[in-house]
Amino acid sequence: MNSLSKPRNWEKYFWPVLAAALLFAIWHYCVVWTGTNIFPSPLDVEKGMAELLHKGVLWDDIEDSVRRVAVGFGAAAVTGIPLGLTLGLYPAANQMVNPVLQILRPISPIAWIPIAIILFGVGDRAAVFLIFLGAFFPIVLACVSGVSSVPSIFQRTGRNFGLSSTQLLARVVFPAALPQILIGLRIALGIAWVVVVAAEMIAVESGLGYLVIDSRNSGKRYDLVIAAMLLIGVIGLILDLGFRSLEGLPSVRWGFRHES
Secondary structure (H helix, E strand, O other): OHHHHOOOHHHHHHHHHHHHHHHHHHHHHHHHHHOOOOOOOHHHHHHHHHHHHHHOOHHHHHHHHHHHHHHHHHHHHHHHHHHHHHHHHOHHHHHHHHHHHHHHOOOOHHHHHHHHHHHHOOOHHHHHHHHHHHHHHHHHHHHHHHHHOOOHHHHHHHHHOOOOHHHHHHHHHHHHHHHHHHHHHHHHHHHHHHHHHHHHOOOOOOOHHHHHHHHHHOOOOHHHHHHHHHHHHHHHHHHHHHHHHHHHOHHHHHHHHHHO
């Protein structure tokens, strides 16, 4: 039964490529059928992307967007993981802090844009601040949930073997909670990538988000708009696949086994 449900190696690539090809074909024939002069065809987008590459601005925009996400997401992970682990280990502290987290968590990072501009001005720091906010809360809550789901017998066994609180966290709790932590990091990275595009449309003058709005305002170059949108999607897919690959690590597989 498993052999029937599990896709073969070639199917992992064939079906996604086929779906993408069908989508581009439908897109092309819809443009031809409607006769629109506004919405670009896939060939127009390809020419626009080649134009951006020829001008040498595309790689700079990609680099700026990825750099901002790396800094903001990295700062959220460095601060959010220790905080989440601590709150998960000490329920009393979590009970005190959780209401504040639940109040701030639903506020969209986009709503913070005016405050970010007031605090940091128009530039990288405002965008990084917004990315940090978008990624921080999912990471903290995933860590709290991951630690809380670790069976108490694991912690009791560790203490019976004389492990200190730090050793217990590093050797038992963290590896057991790692699957849920990775899920939280993956979700946070997706949010960070969405936020950077929105922030670049308003708070900075470079990056893929800025390319979208600038192409729209400068001569209504919708071929460049769609090209930037496709690149945003492709890079987001690459980032997600990178996190999925971490699930194959031995320590993560151990965590999944204890959950099952």
